[in-house]
Amino acid sequence: MLEDKNKERTSLEKLGEFGLIDHLTQHFTIKHPSTIKGVGDDAAVLDFKDKKVVLSTDLLVEGVHFDLSYMPLKHLGYKSVMVNLSDIYAMNAKATQITVSLAVSNRFPLEALEEFYAGIQLACETYGVDMIGGDTTSSKTGMLISVTALGEASKESIAYRSGAKENDLLVVTGDLGGAYMGLQVLEREKEVFKVNPNNQPDLEPYSYIVERQLKPEARKDIVELLAKLKVKPTSMIDISDGLSSEILHLCKNSGVGCALYENKIPLDPTVISTCEEFKMDGTMIALSGGEDYELLFTIDQADFPKIKGNPHLTVIGHMTDKSQGANLVTRAETLIPLKAQGWNSFQSQ
Amino acid sequence: MLEDKNKERTSLEKLGEFGLIDHLTQHFTIKHPSTIKGVGDDAAVLDFKDKKVVLSTDLLVEGVHFDLSYMPLKHLGYKSVMVNLSDIYAMNAKATQITVSLAVSNRFPLEALEEFYAGIQLACETYGVDMIGGDTTSSKTGMLISVTALGEASKESIAYRSGAKENDLLVVTGDLGGAYMGLQVLEREKEVFKVNPNNQPDLEPYSYIVERQLKPEARKDIVELLAKLKVKPTSMIDISDGLSSEILHLCKNSGVGCALYENKIPLDPTVISTCEEFKMDGTMIALSGGEDYELLFTIDQADFPKIKGNPHLTVIGHMTDKSQGANLVTRAETLIPLKAQGWNSFQSQ
Missing domain, CATH: 3.30.1330.10 (PurM-like, N-terminal domain)
Structure with a gap:
């Protein structure tokens, strides 16, 4: 490397x-x-x-x-x-x-x-x-x-952040948290390297998440897939800062609330095992990790049959009335308000 | 300041x-x-x-x-x-x-x-x-x-660097060298300030050239003027690096040579007097100074009557056959090949 x-x-x-x-x-x-x-x-x-x-x-x-x-x-x-x-x-x-x-x-x-x-x-x-x-x-x-x-x-196909409506389904592509966990692994190896420069890191078990960090792919395929499925997202954003921050952008711009289901958030097995190793919480990483460059979008419920079962797409929640706020519905079925804990370059110094 | x-x-x-x-x-x-x-x-x-x-x-x-x-x-x-x-x-x-x-x-x-x-x-x-x-x-x-x-x-109005033809007239807007001489004055005052911070600089005699350096204006008016005069430049470039470098770009891209007349290069009186004060050569400053953000363009000779006498425009030379090269015709009527002595950010360190 x-x-x-x-x-x-x-x-x-x-x-x-x-x-x-x-x-x-x-x-x-x-x-x-x-x-x-x-x-x-x-x-x-x-x-x-x-x-x-x-x-x-x-x-x-x-x-x-x-x-x-x-x-x-x-x-x-x-x-x-x-x-x-x-x-x-x-x-x-x-x-x-x-x-x-x-x-x-x-x-x-x-x-x-x-x-x-x-x-x-x-x-x-x-x-x-x-x-x-x-x-x-x-x-x-x-x-x-x-x-x-x-x-x-074309004018008709452009998806803004502002078009989500109450009851629209919230959909995410791929899986989340990989890029952030890849970064954790690379940072750890860097510290090891500083102590012993002859130590060759074995990144093989982490290859998926390291690649998510070092060589992410933008989801061109999803735009093509949605066109093929004849699904026009009512709103869309890319996940650069973490799921939580992006959901809040959609809610704010569309004037709606959101219920995000913790048990629906897609995590790769490598993310789950690396989270265990680092004693981190997978949900937290997906919410705040950033740099996954997956797409997050909302669709009209009537379009659900068109995307159902597609391996690239996961329904993770639905939009609600604005007054209900944007919440994570945990596995224990409690509501936790989402916070923008995404990456902030001005705090990182 | x-x-x-x-x-x-x-x-x-x-x-x-x-x-x-x-x-x-x-x-x-x-x-x-x-x-x-x-x-x-x-x-x-x-x-x-x-x-x-x-x-x-x-x-x-x-x-x-x-x-x-x-x-x-x-x-x-x-x-x-x-x-x-x-x-x-x-x-x-x-x-x-x-x-x-x-x-x-x-x-x-x-x-x-x-x-x-x-x-x-x-x-x-x-x-x-x-x-x-x-x-x-x-x-x-x-x-x-x-x-x-x-x-x-519109497709018809776009002026590339590549359209100049032999015998086209070479035209420049405004005057040259001001931004560079303004920088010389500011650098000198900075050194004075370092020695004595209480010394208030008197920049009044240099206000024109200091403003050319600190608050340059892009020549939107020239694009409008040329449209009004119904003159379509055969080639055009802006002067960011110095006249010499920009002429060479036009020559290279258009496959022509150029004769630039030293005695036609427009210099403001403040530039001339400041050059004397700094023991610099005005022609050299105009050729290599940079940051004037004037426009340099070529026109067909048939368009000359349309621009003749316009206070914003000065004919400073003409394009020649490529084999003749790009030359400065000095006041003593000798030919000096133009060199790209413009600002190069990789040499400045």
Whole structure:
């Protein structure tokens, strides 16, 4: 997992800013008919014709959002794109273009940036999006990444956070808590490595959750699945901060309450066993963990037969009148008000 | 110019990320019909109908692109927007939306961010653009800004860097070198202030060039002027790195050469006098200084009568066959090949 520090190094000064951009973007090709002009002018030029455009942007800071001591640069590039595409899919839209801006200090050689862009490129190819621009500059300390993603959708298909109605079913994709537990394992191995650098970590038993942390996948497949099933979510959001925080966003924006059933929250067996090992509570981790990049959405009850039994989708609750608040219904059938305990970057310092 | 350090301070931790975004964006209003949904969902939603979309993004890093010891935060917010809008105007397009992402360390209180966003808001109002999203997070050290700007244009009106033809006239807006000389003055005053903090700088004689550095304006008016004059530039770029570097971009992208006449380069009297004071060469400053955010474009010779005598526009040369290269024709009528001596952030450390 740790990088070989003895690789050949090419300093960034040699290339200069324009040389660097040309070098790093040379293998990116344009695939979308909506991309008229990508990298190489003052601005990119796009043509969305009669489609609506959706746009999202994220800033990732070294030491706050990622730790290069266990995050390989290629994975970091891939994950930076996933974080943004996830927001586009959370609008029930198709992702089409991204821009990638990067600030790095001189301690990064060209080969490191090539690794990072290899991850960006893999994400673009896998998810069928075009890289159309960005900016590359130096920073005094550390690495900083800004990604902006664009997507397209018809007016009818866009799912906002604000459309949930009383009695709508609350549905989540995949399973939760994996990315957070993967982070716990990686943090523990980092401490072990500090004490004894010769100790090779055995991450095999944790491979699912470590991959959830290091190489998350955005749920493009769900947008396609919902279209195929002819289900239009009444509201939708992606789970970046933890289930609790995201449910509260839907409730606030839609003016409704929610009953979330603890016994319905999908947890992978590896999450459950690792929670036991770390003496953590699986429900708590799912509610507050973050970084799972699954989708959370509401559907009209009439659509339930269309999604019933689908292995990607789990009904975890339903929306209620606003006056009832947003509550977790525990296994013991007591009500606990949901709190936004998600990740807050300003408290993390 | 220096900020009062004794103002009331509200820590960012108190608000949290969502509270902070809500607080900072509460006074922004939506003005464009193409903005369907701005801040407050997973992504913004836009509708450009039959127009082409242009998009540009820039990353600004404290200590590399700006120095908070003489850059008031409101000006910094304003300038961050200008840098991006300039790229949109350089496509001969109309700027319509921006996103603003910000990473700051805990040393910045809420009031500092409010100042920054007041500058963003002033820029949005003055230039008629909507703020539709962004991201706010913490950084370990210093401040980092990422702005993305969107614009719209008809297919016919977009000006790329690649359309210049032999014999086209090379035209520049406004005057050059002011922003760079303003920076020299500010850097000098900063050194004086370090030695004697009670020494109040008299910047009055330098007000034009200091304003060019601290509060540049993007040339929205030129895009409107060219439309009114019915002049379609054959190629266009904005001057962010210095005239020399930008001419070379046009030449490279268009496959032509260029003859630039030294005696035609527009310099403000303040730039000339400050250059004398600093024992610098005005032509050199215009060629390599950067940050003027003027527009540089080429027009067909047949369009010359339409722009002749316009106080905003100066013909500074013409395009030649590629084999002749890109040259400065000096006052002594000797040819000097142009070099890209523009600002390079990787050499600046």
